Amino acid sequence: MILSADPEIMAVASASLRFSLSSTLLASAIGIPVGVTLASSRMRFKRFIEDILNTLLAMPTVVVGLLIYTLIFSQGPLGGLRLLFSPAAIILGQTVLIVPIVAALACTAVSMVHPIVSETAMTLGAGRLRTMITVASEARAALLAACITAFGRVIGEVGISLLLGGNILGYTRTITTAIALQTSKGEFSFGLALGIILLCVAFAVNITIRVLGGRNA
Amino acid sequence: MNPAPAYCIRSLVHAYNGKAVLDIPQLDVPAGEICALVGPNGSGKTTLLSILALLLSPRSGSVLLSGVEMVGSTKRERLRRQVTLIHQKPVLFSTTVWNNVSYGPRALGLPAREIKSRVGEELEELGLSGLADRNARKLSGGEAQRVVLARGLILRTPILLLDEPTSFLDDAFRPLLFEMLRKANQTRGTTILVATHDLRFASPLAHQVIRLEEGKISPVQLI
Numbered sequence A: 001m002i003l004s005a006d007p008e009i010m011a012v013a014s015a016s017l018r019f020s021l022s023s024t025l026l027a028s029a030i031g032i033p034v035g036v037t038l039a040s041s042r043m044r045f046k047r048f049i050e051d052i053l054n055t056l057l058a059m060p061t062v063v064v065g066l067l068i069y070t071l072i073f074s075q076g077p078l079g080g081l082r083l084l085f086s087p088a089a090i091i092l093g094q095t096v097l098i099v100p101i102v103a104a105l106a107c108t109a110v111s112m113v114h115p116i117v118s119e120t121a122m123t124l125g126a127g128r129l130r131t132m133i134t135v136a137s138e139a140r141a142a143l144l145a146a147c148i149t150a151f152g153r154v155i156g157e158v159g160i161s162l163l164l165g166g167n168i169l170g171y172t173r174t175i176t177t178a179i180a181l182q183t184s185k186g187e188f189s190f191g192l193a194l195g196i197i198l199l200c201v202a203f204a205v206n207i208t209i210r211v212l213g214g215r216n217a
Numbered sequence B: 001m002n003p004a005p006a007y008c009i010r011s012l013v014h015a016y017n018g019k020a021v022l023d024i025p026q027l028d029v030p031a032g033e034i035c036a037l038v039g040p041n042g043s044g045k046t047t048l049l050s051i052l053a054l055l056l057s058p059r060s061g062s063v064l065l066s067g068v069e070m071v072g073s074t075k076r077e078r079l080r081r082q083v084t085l086i087h088q089k090p091v092l093f094s095t096t097v098w099n100n101v102s103y104g105p106r107a108l109g110l111p112a113r114e115i116k117s118r119v120g121e122e123l124e125e126l127g128l129s130g131l132a133d134r135n136a137r138k139l140s141g142g143e144a145q146r147v148v149l150a151r152g153l154i155l156r157t158p159i160l161l162l163d164e165p166t167s168f169l170d171d172a173f174r175p176l177l178f179e180m181l182r183k184a185n186q187t188r189g190t191t192i193l194v195a196t197h198d199l200r201f202a203s204p205l206a207h208q209v210i211r212l213e214e215g216k217i218s219p220v221q222l223i
Helices: A006-039 A046-056 A061-072 A087-111 A115-125 A128-138 A140-155 A160-166 A173-183 A188-216 B043-052 B076-080 B099-100 B103-105 B112-125 B139-153 B172-188
Strands: B007-016 B019-029 B035-036 B059-064 B082-088 B157-164 B191-196 B208-213
Touching: A006 A046, A006 A087, A006 A128, A006 A140, A006 A173, A006 A188, A006 B082, A061 A087, A061 A128, A061 A160, A087 A128, A087 A140, A087 A160, A115 A128, A115 B076, A115 B082, A128 A140, A160 A173, A173 A188, B007 B043, B019 B043, B035 B043, B035 B172, B043 B059, B043 B082, B043 B157, B043 B191, B082 B139, B099 B103, B099 B112, B099 B139, B103 B112, B103 B139, B112 B139, B139 B157, B139 B172, B157 B172, B172 B191
Parallel strands: B035 B191, B035 B208, B082 B157, B157 B191
Antiparallel strands: B007 B019, B007 B059
């Protein structure tokens, strides 16, 4: 089925990749600045915010799905946007899930950069923003690894995609929701083919992180 | 009328973990002079330079930078642009030599033509022209120290602070650094404060020597 490029398998694999890449990009755009700012700040509640972020890492996907569901279902505060059972709803939910991952890992990555780097940037005339960008740039491999870790988390999640996407074939069906459906119907070979694709993607993600980690060291 | 001293320090105290590491009742660094700051390890030289470069706030006291109070100032970023500190340890950004040397002028928003011209001059003067496109993290210790010097000297700020500039420098480049500092002082009137163990390097260069011991200034010895 994989080798013959079954159209249904290709459709769900492509949807999974599209949703996961979109949410990873969005979460990176939000999470990296949050993490870098947090690492660079000396605010009073910094440790407390870090603890909250670390707690959110353990948030079950189904809980995130449920929270977003209450916001976007037809009677919810954002019901008028008609997002429920659409790709946008999945991407929104996945983004909420992985923003804390990217932010927490970005904060750790930037905190590991030696303070002398920011001192050097400041004494060379850099303002606060340029200093933060310079420090983040020194941690760029670790920041990229944070994004890849977040991608690995969403490509394999099922709760958000099922609750917010509705598992609609050719529209919101992803690899994981298709596996759940096919397995419940007794279509084990289809589910297995999708599982293999998912594992291949996860393998590629791990290889990428290892190569990046080696380069950073 | 004499110009305001580059630094006018009064009742400066700094402490780590409750232990005083600097206690300077009074010290003036005259504008346009070269001062050598000497003293054993742990005497407070690097801490003093960090305070003078506005990277560290002292526990108490007053420091005027060209007549402007810098302790507790809200304009630290602007004041900092009058000072360049070259650290003892060569810390380079993980990019090319050219990008490292041009970092300061780019941060200050100098015109591209001016940046190119200054980078070319500094690289040539320090024998680094052939290394412009090399990754700065793959240089030898001596080459890295020369890049650090080029990156600091290119800013041409009125005040230059150097922390043990010869510690990682190849012997062959010491006379060159000596000449570059003297030239910056004589042609641009740069005030230079060099923290060093190397009195052979500092004595012929400095107008005055300041001795620090256990955070306290010994009597200033005029050369």
